[in-house]
Amino acid sequence: MKNCLIILTVLTLTGCAGLYRSIEPENMEYFTYSKLNDSVDISYNYNTQAKFNNKKYRKAERKSGFVAVSIKIVNNSSDTINILPNTLLVNFNGKPADIITYKDYVEDVKQATAIYLVYGIFGPWVTNNGSTSYIPIGLGIGLLNLGVASYANNRHEKDMKKLEIWGKSIKPKSSANGIIFLRNYTYDEIKFVYLKY
Numbered sequence: 001m002k003n004c005l006i007i008l009t010v011l012t013l014t015g016c017a018g019l020y021r022s023i024e025p026e027n028m029e030y031f032t033y034s035k036l037n038d039s040v041d042i043s044y045n046y047n048t049q050a051k052f053n054n055k056k057y058r059k060a061e062r063k064s065g066f067v068a069v070s071i072k073i074v075n076n077s078s079d080t081i082n083i084l085p086n087t088l089l090v091n092f093n094g095k096p097a098d099i100i101t102y103k104d105y106v107e108d109v110k111q112a113t114a115i116y117l118v119y120g121i122f123g124p125w126v127t128n129n130g131s132t133s134y135i136p137i138g139l140g141i142g143l144l145n146l147g148v149a150s151y152a153n154n155r156h157e158k159d160m161k162k163l164e165i166w167g168k169s170i171k172p173k174s175s176a177n178g179i180i181f182l183r184n185y186t187y188d189e190i191k192f193v194y195l196k197y
Contacts, residue, residue, distance in 0.1 A: 016148075018152060020152035021052045023048060024052070039075065039077030043071065067181070067187070071179070089192065092189075102181055164180075165179060
C-alpha cells in the first residue's frame with residue numbers, strides 16, 4: 001500500500017491537468033514588424049501560448065509541429081480591408097507557409113484526457129482480516145484531472161476559433177489582432193504579402 005501511495009503522489013504532482021488561460025493577441029508584444037505596402041503594416045509573435053503561460057498547450061505545439069502565431073495588422077488606408085488566405089499570403093524562405101485551420105490545430109494541440117483514468121488503478125488497496133478492499137482515491141483524482149483537462153480543451157478550442165484572423169475586416173485607420181495557425185518546425189522569419197482585391 002505504501003508503494004501505491006508513493007506512485008499515486010508522484011503521478012498527482014507531475015501529471016496533473018493544466019488550466020487554460022485566455023489568449024489576448026492585443027496584449028502581445030510584437031517585435032517583428034514589416035510594411036506590406038503604403039497602407040498595411042503587420043507584426044507577429046510566435047510565443048502565443050507561452051506568453052499566457054499555457055504550458056500544456058505550448059508542449060503540445062512542440063510535439064505536433066504546429067504553432068499559433070499572434071499577428072497585428074494596421075490598416076492606414078481609407079478603405080476597409082478583408083483578411084483572407086488569398087489576400088494575405090504567408091511565406092517562409094520564399095515558399096508558401098503551410099497554413100492550417102484552427103480545427104486542425106486544436107485537434108492536435110490539446111491535453112490528453114482519457115489518460116487520467118489510469119489513476120483509477122491505484123488504490124490504495126487495503127487488507128483487513130484477510131480480505132482486500134479498494135479505496136478509489138486514485139479514480140477520484142483521475143476523474144478530477146479528466147474534468148479539468150476537458151474544460152480547458154473546450155475553452156482553448158473556443159478561443160482559437162474566435163481568434164483566427166481569416167475572415168476579419170479591418171476598417172480604415174484601425175487595426176486588428178488575431179492568430180494564424182501554421183505547421184512550422186523552424187520558426188523562421190515569416191514574410192507576408194498583402195494582395196488588394
